[in-house]
Amino acid sequence: MKNPFIYNSPVIGKDFFNREKTLKKIISEVLVGKTQGDVWVTGERKTGKTSLLKYIHEDYKKNIPKTVKIYGSVKELEPVFAFANVQYCRTEDEFFNEMWQSLKNEQDLKFFIPDNPQKNFTNAVKQTYQNGFYIVFLIDEFDAFLETVAIENAKNIRNFVNKFNSILNHFSGFNRKIFSCIFTSNQDFIELNQKYQLKITGSGIIAQSYDLLWFLKKDMKLLTDKYLTKNSNISFTLKELDTLYKYTQGYPYFTQRILHFMFEYKLENDKGKIDDKIIGEFAKKEYEKTIKFWAGQNMTNRTQTKLNELLKGLGKNLFDTALKILVEYSKSKF
Ligand SMILES: Nc1ncnc2c1ncn2[C@@H]1O[C@H](COP(=O)(O)OP(=O)(O)O)[C@@H](O)[C@H]1O
Ligand SMILES: [Mg+2]
Structure with a gap:
């Protein structure tokens, strides 16, 4: 029997859980708001940023109107979504190229x-708009790219943000917005603005911002109901789900990772109950492993700083560290 709990890749389609309210708000902001706006989605590692964007790109777009009315114009355009992961872009050119490529995946671009x-990017946007489409760029890991730009000189990030803001809000030849963006980021929009003095109004990218929340306690049951089909014969008790929540606080990745384990455990142990201790021991190992991995080169600066601070006072007890991080996160999220 296949284990239905996915933890090692973004989830889309029938595997995508929840986020309905967030999706509604985001889409209405970028497409049907008073003005077509931009959205900034903040979430820590593995909280579902890529899943959210890919879900919009692959699935959710079926639920939205076929045409949208463009603010300040009589035009009705067909929405088109373009997905770009800009995490590994090192220069402005690479960024614009990635954006252009993402649109090229959706449209037949001539120039x-x-x-x-x-x-190429601005030509493609213009051509697409004139062909009757309103583009929403789904820009994954935007802050990772901004941080890269800032490494050499903090001035570069301000220059880039000013430039992109002017393309975004006063497109040359139109002098207004002709496309929207949904950015995802590990870092809060305001925090990043302060860090690099980007100035939110005037010269910064003005965006509505949302935190990608962790799952709630009541979601543990809803989530497992969604994944466990009736004929899988495996189910979890409320006590087991409480334990799951206790150890994960609803952090999406860890919730799925531990559920994957719990499912496996039940298969191997004839569907019996799982002791709290067994879940706890698995969670401990998992946290140790993940934190070690995140502490490597793949971790964002912000998470790294946070972890380093915590580790200093704690010696080698990674489990305590993990719990402290979770407590810290849950305090800031709820
Ligand atoms: N909407 C969701 N429904 C179910 N599981 C999710 C959802 N969002 C995230 N997850 C869990 O978190 C993991 C990481 O998701 P991902 O989108 O890659 O996060 P991020 O891009 O923030 O690092 C997924 O593999 C899955 O286990
Ligand atoms: Mg991601």
Whole structure:
């Protein structure tokens, strides 16, 4: 029997759980708001940022109106979503190229000038708009790219943000918005603005911002009901789900990871009850492993700083550390 709990890749389609309210708000903000706006989604590692964007790209777009009315114009355009992961872009050119490529995946684009990614990007946006489409770029890991730009000189990030803001809000030749963006980030929009003095109004990218919340206690039951089909013969008791919540606080990745384990355990042990201790021991191992991994090169600066601070006072007890991080997160999230 296949284990239905997925923890090692973004989830879409029937595997995507919850987030209905967030999706509604986000989509109405970028498409049917008073003005077509932009949205900034903040979430820690593995809380579902990529899943959210991919779900919009692959599934959710079926639920939205076929056409949208463009603010300040009589035009009705068809929405089109373009997904771009900009985590590994090192330069502005690479960023604009990634954005252009993402649109190229959706549209038949005619113009291409070698060695001018920004021009290719703006040409593509303009052409798409004139062909009757309103683009929503789904930009994954935007802060990772901004941080990369800032490494050399903090001024570069301000220049880039100013430039992108002017393309976004006063598109040349139109002098207004002709596309929208949904950004995902590990870092809060305001925090990042303060860190680099981006100035939210005037020269910064103005976006509505949302925190990607962790699952709630009541979601543990809803989540397992969604994944466990009636004929799987495996179920979890409320006590087991309480334990799950106790150890994860609803952190999406750890919730799924531990449920995956619990399912496996039940299969191997003839569907018997799982002792709290067994769940706890697995969670401990998992946290140790993950935190070690996150502490490697793959961790964002912000998480790293947070972890380092915590580790200093705690010696080697990673489990305590993990719990402290969770407590810290849950305090800030709820
Ligand atoms: N909407 C969701 N429904 C179910 N599981 C989710 C959801 N969002 C995240 N997860 C869990 O978290 C894991 C990480 O999701 P991902 O989208 O890759 O996060 P991020 O991009 O924030 O790192 C997924 O593999 C899955 O286990
Ligand atoms: Mg991701």
